[in-house]
Amino acid sequence: MESPPAFHAEGLTKKYGRRRGPALRDVDLTIPSGRVIGLVGPNGAGKSTLLHLACGLIEPTSGSLTVLGSRPAANASHLARVGFVAQNTPVYGSFTVAEHLRFGARMNPAWDQALAERRIGQVGLNPAQKAGQLSGGQRAQLALTIAAAKRPELLILDEPAAALDPLARRGFLENLMEFVRELGASAVLSSHLLGDIEQVCDHLVVLCDSRVQLAGDTRDLLATHARLVAPRGELDPLPTWVDVISTDHHGEHSSAVVHIGDTSRALPHQVRPVTLEELVLAHMTRAAARPAPTGAETWGTPR
Numbered sequence: 001m002e003s004p005p006a007f008h009a010e011g012l013t014k015k016y017g018r019r020r021g022p023a024l025r026d027v028d029l030t031i032p033s034g035r036v037i038g039l040v041g042p043n044g045a046g047k048s049t050l051l052h053l054a055c056g057l058i059e060p061t062s063g064s065l066t067v068l069g070s071r072p073a074a075n076a077s078h079l080a081r082v083g084f085v086a087q088n089t090p091v092y093g094s095f096t097v098a099e100h101l102r103f104g105a106r107m108n109p110a111w112d113q114a115l116a117e118r119r120i121g122q123v124g125l126n127p128a129q130k131a132g133q134l135s136g137g138q139r140a141q142l143a144l145t146i147a148a149a150k151r152p153e154l155l156i157l158d159e160p161a162a163a164l165d166p167l168a169r170r171g172f173l174e175n176l177m178e179f180v181r182e183l184g185a186s187a188v189l190s191s192h193l194l195g196d197i198e199q200v201c202d203h204l205v206v207l208c209d210s211r212v213q214l215a216g217d218t219r220d221l222l223a224t225h226a227r228l229v230a231p232r233g234e235l236d237p238l239p240t241w242v243d244v245i246s247t248d249h250h251g252e253h254s255s256a257v258v259h260i261g262d263t264s265r266a267l268p269h270q271v272r273p274v275t276l277e278e279l280v281l282a283h284m285t286r287a288a289a290r291p292a293p294t295g296a297e298t299w300g301t302p303r
């Protein structure tokens with residue numbers, strides 16, 4: 001039997017107060033299981049809100065959401081299927097590392113003590129050290145270990161590597177990939193670090209201004225976008241099957257990041273592949289230039 005999507009939202013809306021605009025607005029989004037999903041977008045776009053809804057920490061204002069086929073945090077067994085590492089990687093300051101593991105073991109039926117101890121050893125954490133004395137990076141490692149030792153089917157990580165130095169970040173991401181492989185899990189990772197997303201994610205969601213701007217398989221998205229380069233001011237007119245996402249002008253040249261509706265046809269101008277960073281920045285630029293939203297929309301393909 002085919003496994004349910006890791007995440008499925010229809011018309012998902014979250015408002016934090018009656019006077020504020022929605023933090024998420026009518027989001028339709030399906031993410032298949034078994035993927036590592038990068039969630040990116042500007043500050044305040046709604047990324048943490050989406051992840052908190054997925055963990056069941058907050059309730060939607062309207063619309064529906066299932067995670068691994070069930071309502072988030074519907075019951076204890078569903079809670080055990082999802083591991084969450086919050087943005088500031090909270091730990092109990094007065095608990096030692098070993099006490100965190102004992103607590104994790106008591107709270108989680110599928111707890112894998114061997115995995116937890118092996119990982120604590122690998123990252124050089126002292127089991128007797130109080131968590132309050134750990135550095136930001138060490139706390140992130142402890143939080144990831146606890147989330148993974150639950151042996152979840154879905155790992156949700158909200159900017160987990162933000163506090164890590166570049167070397168520690170690389171190690172953290174490698175560990176994350178190892179966990180995902182070892183557990184056969186899906187993972188959602190929110191980050192402003194596009195290099196990290198590029199390194200580990202095979203699926204991308206760009207959230208801007210409370211809405212999904214772009215979502216899909218990273219390779220497909222890269223294959224259906226391109227950068228066109230032309231002498232300054234000579235990009236227009238482009239065929240109708242080319243959707244211009246953003247343009248810029250440097251010195252003698254104009255260039256445009258475009259979505260290609262028909263990849264079998266030849267493109268005008270000089271064509272270059274886009275990088276993940278160019279793709280994300282182009283869609284964020286387009287969203288920032290767009291007037292404030294008014295109604296319900298559906299997403300899944302570039303718009």
Ligand SMILES: Nc1ncnc2c1ncn2[C@@H]1O[C@H](COP(=O)(O)OP(=O)(O)OP(=O)(O)O)[C@@H](O)[C@H]1O
Pocket residue numbers: 016017022023041042043044045046047048049050
């Ligand atoms: N608990 C809350 N109460 C009221 N408003 C909130 C709350 N949490 C988030 N918001 C608002 O919801 C919007 C989306 O916030 P959210 O934290 O989801 O964004 P984000 O994309 O994770 O941002 P960042 O990249 O800065 O972490 C923001 O306007 C924020 O002010």
